[in-house]
Amino acid sequence: MNGGATAAARAHSNIALVKYWGKRDATLNTPAVGSISVTLDALYTDTRVTFRSDLTDDELWLDGCRSDATRVRRVLDLVRGYAASAGHPAGGQHAVVSSTNNFPTGAGLASSASGFAALVVAATGAAGLALPARELSILARHGSGSAARSIFGGFAEMHAGTASDGSDSYAEELQGRSAWPLAVAVAITERGEKSINSTIGMVESAATSPFYPAWLDSADGDLAEMRAAIAARDFTRLGELTEYNCLKLHALMLSTRPALIYWNAATVAAMHAVRELRSGGVPAYFTIDAGPQVKVLCLPGDAEVVRQALAAVPGVHEVRMSTLGPGAYRLE
Numbered sequence: 483m484n485g486g487a488t489a490a491a492r493a494h495s496n497i498a499l500v501k502y503w504g505k506r507d508a509t510l511n512t513p514a515v516g517s518i519s520v521t522l523d524a525l526y527t528d529t530r531v532t533f534r535s536d537l538t539d540d541e542l543w544l545d546g547c548r549s550d551a552t553r554v555r556r557v558l559d560l561v562r563g564y565a566a567s568a569g570h571p572a573g574g575q576h577a578v579v580s581s582t583n584n585f586p587t588g589a590g591l592a593s594s595a596s597g598f599a600a601l602v603v604a605a606t607g608a609a610g611l612a613l614p615a616r617e618l619s620i621l622a623r624h625g626s627g628s629a630a631r632s633i634f635g636g637f638a639e640m641h642a643g644t645a646s647d648g649s650d651s652y653a654e655e656l657q658g659r660s661a662w663p664l665a666v667a668v669a670i671t672e673r674g675e676k677s678i679n680s681t682i683g684m685v686e687s688a689a690t691s692p693f694y695p696a697w698l699d700s701a702d703g704d705l706a707e708m709r710a711a712i713a714a715r716d717f718t719r720l721g722e723l724t725e726y727n728c729l730k731l732h733a734l735m736l737s738t739r740p741a742l743i744y745w746n747a748a749t750v751a752a753m754h755a756v757r758e759l760r761s762g763g764v765p766a767y768f769t770i771d772a773g774p775q776v777k778v779l780c781l782p783g784d785a786e787v788v789r790q791a792l793a794a795v796p797g798v799h800e801v802r803m804s805t806l807g808p809g810a811y812r813l814e
């Protein structure tokens with residue numbers, strides 16, 4: 483460190499109950515549809531950003547390894563723009579970004595969501611900026627669509643927006659985490675990096691599916707129903723809709739050219755285990771993003787039964803239990 487402007491932040495991962503897939507504008511990274519997520523307490527990224535006058539480029543260190551800084555640079559450029567307008571020296575400086583996840587990176591556990599949310603809070607902090615949460619959410623969206631939601635805790639909704647400059651494409655909190663405590667079990671079925679990241683998957687192939695128009699047309703209905711389920715604290719409705727929306731997304735992914743098959747054998751076995759739990763009277767519902775991990779929503783009193791059932795599934799390496807988490811915040 484050479485004493486440059488520095489700040490650190492923690493952001494938690496989130497999982498979408500109603501998911502987005504497809505981009506409205508790839509350059510602005512605005513999603514084609516809105517989404518609703520829960521933020522997870524147990525999975526987070528810690529990031530430190532230091533702006534320094536001696537650097538000739540931005541540097542990214544991810545879990546201790548030098549990594550490609552292209553996507554990070556894009557967000558830092560926007561932060562530098564704000565800093566320059568505010569007359570802060572960070573406006574003309576590159577940065578060292580060093581980030582650690584407390585979970586496997588790039589395996590469908592939303593490391594880009596927590597990663598870019600932490601980056602935005604740390605970078606704006608280091609640049610001496612105090613931006614409103616909505617602005618932070620928009621900045622995070624430029625890194626990864628799902629990151630816009632990780633600025634917030636509890637239940638968050640991302641708006642697809644219609645503005646051509648992306649100014650109405652941001653997330654906001656629907657309810658805080660204490661309003662409705664839920665538990666989420668995360669069954670890790672694979673520790674390696676997934677083969678196709680979600681951005682490449684959705685930009686290059688979503689529209690090749692004949693189901694894509696139906697996916698777009700049915701999104702607003704799912705969002706309205708999910709908002710109603712959350713407002714009414716109706717867990718059955720929330721769970722059934724979560725599972726339905728997840729399977730609808732994977733039907734879309736399976737029908738693109740080339741097909742996106744994110745599941746492995748243990749992913750499918752875990753889905754069946756959740757359905758068996760329900761047949762036995764335990765309300766639990768799965769959801770799966772662009773990766774092989776299975777996240778299972780349940781009520782806090784059923785968390786241990788759900789954990790045991792998932793741990794017994796052949797191919798499940800580990801089950802992480804989580805409650806709902808807070809929004810992104812500064813460390814120190």
Ligand code: PMV
Nearest residue numbers: 498501502626627628680771
């Ligand atoms: O924003 P990205 O590139 O991390 O894509 C997220 C895509 C899904 O996780 C599958 C859906 C979602 O809304 O989080």
